[in-house]
Amino acid sequence: MSANVPDIKERIEIEEKVRKPPMYKVLIYNDDYTTKEFVVELLITVFHKSRQSAIRLMFSVHNNGVGVCGIYPLEVAETKINVAVAKARDYGYPLQLGLEEE
Secondary structure: OOOOOOOHHHHHHHHHHOOOOOEEEEEEEOOOOOOHHHHHHHHHHOOOOOHHHHHHHHHHHHHHOEEEEEEEEHHHHHHHHHHHHHHHHHOOOOOEEEEEEO
């Protein structure tokens, strides 16, 4: 066996140590004040949804009370939530977003 190639036991140990980071769902909650138009634009600009996808998600949130904007590593999810909430507050909306581990 070559000195540079790890044996099978070593490869298994290495693969066990390298794990993907946990992923988190970014949740958006319905409220009675944030406009549908604002939610659609937010989904397009912050979460990079197509207009059609944003409209479908907005109506789903409106009807079901909550929806998933996307699934990201923790730091990305937190950043997207912070950006979205800041934009909502700039316009005076009480929009709420949250995290849920996938």
